[in-house]
Amino acid sequence: MNPxxxxxxxxxxxxxxxxxxxxxxxxxxxxxxxxxxxxxxxMAAFIQGLNDTEAAALTRAxxxxxxxxxxxxxxxxxxxxxxxxxxxxxxxxxxAPLVAACGVPVPMISGRGxxxxxxTLDKLEAIPGFNVNLSIxxxxxxxxxxxxxxxxxTAEIAPADKKLYALRDVTGTVESIPLIAASIMSKKLAEGxxxxxxxxxxxxxxxxxxxxxxxxxxETLVGIGREFDKPTxxxxxxMNNPLGRSIGxxxxxxxxxxxxxxxxxxxxxxxxxxxxTLALAAEMLHLGGVADSPDGGYVQARHALDSGHAFEKxxxxxxxxxxxxxxxxxxxxxKGAQPVAEIRAPENAAGYVTAIDALALGWAAVHxxxxxxxxxxxxxxxxxxxxxxxVGDPVEPGDVLATVYAADPSRLxxxxxxxxxxxxxxxxxxxxxxxxxxxxxxxxGF
Amino acid sequence: MNPxxxxxxxxxxxxxxxxxxxxxxxxxxxxxxxxxxxxxxxMAAFIQGLNDTEAAALTRAxxxxxxxxxxxxxxxxxxxxxxxxxxxxxxxxxxAPLVAACGVPVPMISGRGxxxxxxTLDKLEAIPGFNVNLSIxxxxxxxxxxxxxxxxxTAEIAPADKKLYALRDVTGTVESIPLIAASIMSKKLAEGxxxxxxxxxxxxxxxxxxxxxxxxxxETLVGIGREFDKPTxxxxxxMNNPLGRSIGxxxxxxxxxxxxxxxxxxxxxxxxxxxxTLALAAEMLHLGGVADSPDGGYVQARHALDSGHAFEKxxxxxxxxxxxxxxxxxxxxxKGAQPVAEIRAPENAAGYVTAIDALALGWAAVHxxxxxxxxxxxxxxxxxxxxxxxVGDPVEPGDVLATVYAADPSRLxxxxxxxxxxxxxxxxxxxxxxxxxxxxxxxxGF
Numbered sequence: 001m002n003p004x005x006x007x008x009x010x011x012x013x014x015x016x017x018x019x020x021x022x023x024x025x026x027x028x029x030x031x032x033x034x035x036x037x038x039x040x041x042x043m044a045a046f047i048q049g050l051n052d053t054e055a056a057a058l059t060r061a062x063x064x065x066x067x068x069x070x071x072x073x074x075x076x077x078x079x080x081x082x083x084x085x086x087x088x089x090x091x092x093x094x095x096a097p098l099v100a101a102c103g104v105p106v107p108m109i110s111g112r113g114x115x116x117x118x119x120t121l122d123k124l125e126a127i128p129g130f131n132v133n134l135s136i137x138x139x140x141x142x143x144x145x146x147x148x149x150x151x152x153x154t155a156e157i158a159p160a161d162k163k164l165y166a167l168r169d170v171t172g173t174v175e176s177i178p179l180i181a182a183s184i185m186s187k188k189l190a191e192g193x194x195x196x197x198x199x200x201x202x203x204x205x206x207x208x209x210x211x212x213x214x215x216x217x218x219e220t221l222v223g224i225g226r227e228f229d230k231p232t233x234x235x236x237x238x239m240n241n242p243l244g245r246s247i248g249x250x251x252x253x254x255x256x257x258x259x260x261x262x263x264x265x266x267x268x269x270x271x272x273x274x275x276x277t278l279a280l281a282a283e284m285l286h287l288g289g290v291a292d293s294p295d296g297g298y299v300q301a302r303h304a305l306d307s308g309h310a311f312e313k314x315x316x317x318x319x320x321x322x323x324x325x326x327x328x329x330x331x332x333x334x335k336g337a338q339p340v341a342e343i344r345a346p347e348n349a350a351g352y353v354t355a356i357d358a359l360a361l362g363w364a365a366v367h368x369x370x371x372x373x374x375x376x377x378x379x380x381x382x383x384x385x386x387x388x389x390x391v392g393d394p395v396e397p398g399d400v401l402a403t404v405y406a407a408d409p410s411r412l413x414x415x416x417x418x419x420x421x422x423x424x425x426x427x428x429x430x431x432x433x434x435x436x437x438x439x440x441x442x443x444x445g446f
Numbered sequence: 447m448n449p450x451x452x453x454x455x456x457x458x459x460x461x462x463x464x465x466x467x468x469x470x471x472x473x474x475x476x477x478x479x480x481x482x483x484x485x486x487x488x489m490a491a492f493i494q495g496l497n498d499t500e501a502a503a504l505t506r507a508x509x510x511x512x513x514x515x516x517x518x519x520x521x522x523x524x525x526x527x528x529x530x531x532x533x534x535x536x537x538x539x540x541x542a543p544l545v546a547a548c549g550v551p552v553p554m555i556s557g558r559g560x561x562x563x564x565x566t567l568d569k570l571e572a573i574p575g576f577n578v579n580l581s582i583x584x585x586x587x588x589x590x591x592x593x594x595x596x597x598x599x600t601a602e603i604a605p606a607d608k609k610l611y612a613l614r615d616v617t618g619t620v621e622s623i624p625l626i627a628a629s630i631m632s633k634k635l636a637e638g639x640x641x642x643x644x645x646x647x648x649x650x651x652x653x654x655x656x657x658x659x660x661x662x663x664x665e666t667l668v669g670i671g672r673e674f675d676k677p678t679x680x681x682x683x684x685m686n687n688p689l690g691r692s693i694g695x696x697x698x699x700x701x702x703x704x705x706x707x708x709x710x711x712x713x714x715x716x717x718x719x720x721x722x723t724l725a726l727a728a729e730m731l732h733l734g735g736v737a738d739s740p741d742g743g744y745v746q747a748r749h750a751l752d753s754g755h756a757f758e759k760x761x762x763x764x765x766x767x768x769x770x771x772x773x774x775x776x777x778x779x780x781k782g783a784q785p786v787a788e789i790r791a792p793e794n795a796a797g798y799v800t801a802i803d804a805l806a807l808g809w810a811a812v813h814x815x816x817x818x819x820x821x822x823x824x825x826x827x828x829x830x831x832x833x834x835x836x837v838g839d840p841v842e843p844g845d846v847l848a849t850v851y852a853a854d855p856s857r858l859x860x861x862x863x864x865x866x867x868x869x870x871x872x873x874x875x876x877x878x879x880x881x882x883x884x885x886x887x888x889x890x891g892f
Contacts, residue, residue, distance in 0.1 A: 007618030011493060036485035040617035043489035047457060171486035172453030 001027065003037045010044040018057035025061035029160040035167055042164070042173040050178035055220055056227040058178070062186035065160030069136065069192035071107060074144050077194040078105045079288040081280055082184055084198075084217065085117040087205035087362035088242035092120045092150070093256035094277045095284070097313035100148035101304045102281070102297075104288030107143050108150045109157065109191050113371045113379070116205070116362030118249065121152045122370075126250040126381035128334070130323035146316045158186045177213065181220040185228075195231040195287035197280055198222070202435065203240035205358025211236070211435070215443070222440045233283045236436040237276055241356045241391050243433070244270040248370040248384015251405055254331035255386075260311040266332075267386040267403070272433045278302060279434050279446070336382025339403035343417045345389075347397045351425035353389055360420040361385060368404070368411050380407045385417065392427055447473065449483045456490040464503035471507035475606040481613055488610070488619040496624035501666055502673040504624070508632035511606030515582065515638035517553060520590050523640040524551045525734040527726055528630055530644075530663065531563040533651040533808035534688035536698035538566045538596070540706055540723045541730070543759035546594035547750045548727070548743075550734030553589050554596045555603065555637050559817045559825070562651070562808030564695065567598045572696040572827035574780070576769035592762045604632045623659065627666040631674075641677040641733035643726055644668065648881065649686035651804025657682070657881070661889070668886045679729045682882040683722055687802045687837050689879070690719040694816040694830015697851055700777040701832075706757040712778075713832040713849070718879045724748060725880050725892070782828025785849035789863045791835075793843045797871040799835055806866040807831060814850070814857045826853045831863065838874055841867075 001023040006016060024041065027033040050058065071078050079099065083089055096106045110120035110132075124130045132152045134142065142149040153162075161183050168174050188196055198221050201207075202214030218234035225232025245267035246255040258265035259273060278301050285297030304310045315328055327334045365371065369380030383406045389395055401421055404412055437444050447469040452462060470487065473479040496504065517524050525545065529535055542552045556566035556578075570576045578598045580588065588595040607629050614620050634642055644667050647653075648660030664680035671678025691713035692701040704711035705719060724747050731743030750756045761774055773780045811817065815826030829852045835841055847867055850858055883890050 004616060004618050007489075011489060011618050035480075035482040036613060037617055039482035039486040040489040040619065043453075043457060043486040044493065044618075047490065047493045167482060170450060171483055172450050172457050172490075173486065 003027070003033050003041075007037065007040050007044060010041060010048055013048045015051050016054055018053055021054055021057035022061045025058060025160055026065070029065045029163060038164070039167060039171045042168055042171060042179065045179065046173045046176045052220065052223045052227070055178040055182050056224050058182040059185045059189070059224050062158050062160040062164065062182060063189050066158045066190065067136070067156035068190050071140065071143065071192035074105065074140070076103070076105045077288045078107050078143075078192060079195045079197065079284045080106060080108050080188060080191060080193045081197045081199060081284060082188055084184075084201050084207055085114065086201040086239040086243055087117060087358035088244050088247045088252060089118065089201070090123060090244065090246070090252035090256045091199065091273070091277050091280065093123060093253060094260055094273070094310070095280055096148050096150055097260065097317055098277065098301060098304050098310035099281050099284045099288070100146070101309040101313040102285050102300050103147070103290050104285055105143055106148045107139065107191050107193060108148070109153055109187065110150060111153065116359055116366060116371070117207070118252065118370065120150070122249045122379055122381070123253045124150055126253045127318055127327055128324040130318060131321050134321070142320050146313070146320055148313060148317050150317065150321070153187060157190045161186050175207070177217050177220055181217060181224055185221060185224040189228055189230065193230065196225055197283040197287065198232065198234040199276070199280055200234050200236050201239035202236060203238055203358070205242060205362055206239035215436075215438075218438045222438055226440050231287050232440065233287065234438045235279055235283070235434065236438070238431065238433050238435055239358060242358045242361055242387065243276065244273040245387040245390065246384060247361055247365045248368070248405060249379060249381045250334060250336060251384035251386055254334070254337065257314070257328055257331050260305070260314050262306070262308065262311075267388045274305070276433050278305070336405060336407055338405075339386070340406055340409040341404035341412060341414070342400045343402045343404065343414055345395050345397050345399045345401055345421070346418060349395050349397050349399070349421070349423050351395070351423050352427040353391050353393050353395050353421055354424045354428040355422040356387065356391055357420040360416060364413055364416045364420070367413055367416075368406050369408060382407055392430065395423060449473070449479050449487075453483065453486050453490060456487060456494055459494045461497050462500055464499055467500055467503035468507045471504060471606055472511070475511045475609060484610070485613055485617045488614055488617060488625065491625065492619045492622045498666065498669045498673070501624040501628050502670050504628040505631045505635070505670050508604050508606040508610065508628060509635050512604045512636065513582070513602035514636050517586065517589065517638035520551065520586070522549070522551045523734045524553050524589070524638060525641045525643065525730045526552060526554050526634060526637060526639045527643045527645060527730060528634055530630075530647050530653055531560065532647040532685035532689055533563060533804040534690050534693045534698060535564065535647070536569060536690065536692070536702045537645065537719070537723050537726065539569060539699060539702035540719070540756070541726055542594050542596055543706070543763055544723065544727050544747060544750050544756035545730045545734070546592070547755040547759040548731050548746050549593070549736050550731055551589055552594045553585065553637050553639060554594070555599055555633065556596060557599065562805055562812060562817070563653070564693075564698065564817065566596065568695045568825055568827070569699045570596055572699045573764055573769040573773060576764060577767050580767070588766050592759070592766055594759060594763050596763065596767070599633060603636045607632050621653070623663045623666055627663060627670055631667060631670045635674055635676065639676065642671055643729040643733065644678065644680040645722070645726055646680050646682050647685035648682060649684055649804070651688065651808055652685035661882075661884075664884045668884055672886050677733050678886065679733065680884045681725055681729070681880065682884070684877065684879050684881055685804060688804045688807055688833065689722065690716040691833040691836065692830060693807055693811045694814070694851060695825060695827045696780060696782060697830035697832055700780070700783065703760070703774055703777050706751070706760050708752070708754065708757075713834045714836075720751070722879050724751070782851060782853055784851075785832070786852055786855040787850035787858060787860070788846045789848040789850065789860055791841050791843050791845045791847055791867070792864055795841050795843050795845070795867070795869050797841065797869050798873040799837050799839050799841050799867055800870045800874040801868040802833065802837055803866040806862060810859055810862045810866070813859055813862070814852050815854060828853055838876065841869060
């Protein structure tokens with residue numbers, strides 16, 4: 001394999017053979033191809049694109065750069081969910097115990113916050129004592145015992161993806177659909193899953209701002225899943241406004257706990273969170289073989305939520321991973337769980353809230369301490385917002401729009417939060433979070 | 447300057463400001479931008495292109511990465527020629543003394559053989575004792591004393607170009623017209639010249655195989671020259687067949703000496719070599735201010751050649767740089783100057799030679815020892831070919847096509863040389879080496 005000739009062919013828009021991609025990535029991972037050659041390849045691949053075969057070959061090379069877990073000796077079809085990330089996306093915290101409560105094992109490996117978007121690991125760690133750093137044997141044992149486990153990526157999983165992602169980050173080659181898809185799928189396929197459901201987010205608070213890009217990403221992800229004989233379904237969901245009412249690690253975890261307890265979270269009901277959770281659960285239960293159809297899965301998921309079985313599974317999960325059970329019983333008793341400020345509607349606010357800029361609120365939360373400017377920065381688990389006013393709500397000057405939580409309230413940029421709200425005299429048209437569904441063959445809708 | 451944001455903008459096809467290109471290259475040269483970021487930039491620039499302003503900014507940054515010679519205290523307008531390289535291109539050896547003999551100082555900094563194409567330094571060093579490694583003070587002093595000096599690139603000249611060229615070589619980003627143009631011009635502008643004539647070659651034996659690419663390169667080179675207020679003219683010349691009859695370092699030097707002596711070189715007359723030399727000299731004498739027009743320059747150049755003044759200047763040059771004058775008087779007495787083999791026309795040869803593949807003969811000469819596989823390889827100065835049959839000549843089976851010169855005749859690939867010749871029953875149409883002329887405003891023809 002001559003890396004320069006591969007670079008030249010990709011530069012000129014040719015498609016490479018799967019074996020060529022595999023050789024290149026394998027050589028890069030072991031250090032035989034230097035960073036500068038891979039950087040040139042990534043830029044060429046970004047601009048000229050990778051077709052489905054190339055994206056699958058890249059996924060395969062990254063997948064096999066590390067350990068590929070084999071959970072086939074454990075009973076049941078193991079199913080996971082991956083979200084492309086958004087603002088207020090606490091769905092994993094509800095979904096994993098809910099699906100496990102219905103009898104489908106959920107082995108979930110998650111990430112930390114990235115840019116304006118939160119990460120499941122940071123939200124789990126907002127539960128005092130919760131340990132996301134299990135060994136692989138501990139991960140297997142817990143999955144077998146209680147049917148659900150939620151950990152962080154280990155060094156054994158897809159090291160080539162770590163190395164490539166770090167290089168993409170510093171070479172302006174992050175936002176490529178095939179590169180993103182290969183990165184996601186190499187990590188998910190290494191978990192030992194039998195099937196996968198994807199929550200592909202589109203809109204202002206998502207990494208894919210344009211719906212067409214989000215659809216293309218969904219199709220690429222599902223295509224890779226099918227190349228690996230793993231049934232994969234993608235839901236396209238709206239991420240223009242924050243999901244639910246809470247943004248920030250503990251605020252989001254508290255919201256998830258309240259929903260699973262059957263209580264109204266701080267700020268008010270969060271119907272969209274419940275809609276997205278049940279739609280994803282319906283697909284997982286279908287792919288996991290406990291429901292004949294997504295509709296059948298929906299009924300089971302609804303029952304697990306309403307009956308409290310999902311909450312019971314959350315208690316099992318938190319207990320198994322060393323978390324403080326007291327905060328599950330009374331989320332508002334956690335340190336930092338009381339608001340430190342309020343954001344109020346300005347003088348010119350009148351009529352209805354027509355939009356809440358998820359991207360602006362995501363960055364405002366990072367600024368407040370909920371996220372990191374640098375990888376090694378600590379996060380303030382308490383930091384964040386709870387929206388007391390949602391899109392479609394009537395509003396008058398002085399109304400409370402959001403409450404603020406933070407260990408250091410001086411980091412609040414109240415104007416940025418206020419500016420994230422848009423008003424109009426007429427109410428906006430009602431919309432659903434659930435935009436479309438892709439099953440690998442077609443977009444079916446709901 | 448944030449290199450990643452510049453990479454992203456170039457990736458997306460935006461044009462960067464001159465100051466941004468300057469900052470990036472300057473930071474790269476001093477090591478503040480790593481190879482992997484510059485590699486990604488080069489690939490983005492290759493695919494998306496650089497406009498004239500960007501190419502000029504890149505040239506300026508590379509030029510000012512090292513010493514820029516100032517020859518303005520020496521009398522006269524200093525003019526140089528640069529060729530984009532071909533097979534059998536010994537023009538510099540005739541041109542530099544010829545132009546100097548007409549009173550225009552020629553400070554020439556040349557390169558070594560690259561790929562299938564020879565280099566002026568290797569040809570000069572085929573004269574025993576000729577020293578191409580003068581210091582900058584020696585270079586200035588010789589130019590002042592005899593009006594001509596021919597040396598190799600020093601470490602002080604455009605170090606950023608060296609670093610960038612090495613990176614382009616291993617990242618598949620060599621054949622980009624603006625990157626090539628900036629590399630050439632940064633070195634030429636550092637010589638302290640007042641004006642420049644370019645010999646841009648097009649065809650099978652050139653780096654630009656397509657005439658459209660060669661025209662674009664000529665326009666880019668001339669555009670950069672004008673950005674730096676250096677009058678620059680480009681001639682577009684044909685490089686499908688080897689130039690003249692000789693290929694290889696001493697064979698080419700001997701051919702140049704014979705032409706300057708007014709003698710017929712080995713193999714026969716070389717009208718094309720004389721045509722190209724006089725056309726380039728005409729432009730140089732015009733830009734150097736000793737002729738009112740290229741036509742006037744042509745008359746002076748013709749006189750300098752025919753009168754022997756150009757040959758006298760060659761003697762001065764070789765003497766000044768330590769070369770053996772005996773080989774100027776009797777080129778055939780040099781060690782290795784006698785043929786060791788002949789290449790004959792095959793049985794199926796009949797009619798006329800219609801093409802001689804310059805690229806194939808260039809590589810055959812490299813294989814024979816005239817060029818290098820690796821940078822540190824020695825060259826055999828004697829190795830090469832002399833064409834006894836040119837395009838348009840009648841041919842019969844068994845006729846001698848070429849004579850072979852080599853210290854190690856076992857390296858001869860006779861079949862490859864034979865296969866470089868194409869025949870037809872009808873003679874080919876007569877063509878000129880001189881295809882077109884670009885003066886910075888338009889293509890004028892001759």
